[in-house]
Amino acid sequence: MPDRFLTPADLTALPRAEFAFPGPLRDRLVAAILDGAKTATTGLLAEYEREDEPLPAAGELSVVVDSEDCPVAVIEVTGVRVVPLAEVDLGHIVAEGEGDTTIAQWRTAHEHFWHGDGMRAALGDPDFTVDDTTRTVLERFQVIADLRPAAALPE
Numbered sequence: 001m002p003d004r005f006l007t008p009a010d011l012t013a014l015p016r017a018e019f020a021f022p023g024p025l026r027d028r029l030v031a032a033i034l035d036g037a038k039t040a041t042t043g044l045l046a047e048y049e050r051e052d053e054p055l056p057a058a059g060e061l062s063v064v065v066d067s068e069d070c071p072v073a074v075i076e077v078t079g080v081r082v083v084p085l086a087e088v089d090l091g092h093i094v095a096e097g098e099g100d101t102t103i104a105q106w107r108t109a110h111e112h113f114w115h116g117d118g119m120r121a122a123l124g125d126p127d128f129t130v131d132d133t134t135r136t137v138l139e140r141f142q143v144i145a146d147l148r149p150a151a152a153l154p155e
Helices: 006-015 025-033 046-052 089-097 102-116 117-123
Strands: 040-044 063-064 071-085 135-146
Touching: 006 071, 025 040, 025 071, 025 135, 040 046, 040 089, 046 117, 089 135
Parallel strands: none
Antiparallel strands: 040 135, 063 071, 071 135
8 A cells, every 4th residue: 555644634634435325235245345356446437527526546545435425445546537438448447346157147136226216216217228239437445544443444
């Protein structure tokens, strides 16, 4: 893990990185980030467009929050690609650290999430669906700071 000194003011100024919605899925994703298994994530370009947010860029930092909205890590973006859903590759899928070993397995799990009520509500489209042409944002990152209290760290 790169060695960076971040002050409390730095942490407050950084944007938040929220993986999925609060609950069991976010808890699993955050745990995978903290144990080093998850170094990639996939979002929908439609999410960025709806929120009028710029795409992440290499070198940007953000604070990962858990389901309790507590900061647990700082990550740095190491790469971003925008590709149609049909072009998401197995290397990216494995880097997501969620245990998927095939593109079909990954796509089924992600479509279930993207077609869920939470995502449809977030996009403001109760009938939202993805297909092979849906533009996805493939982000790679690395943990640069673990913010958990020392008591929470494994021995």
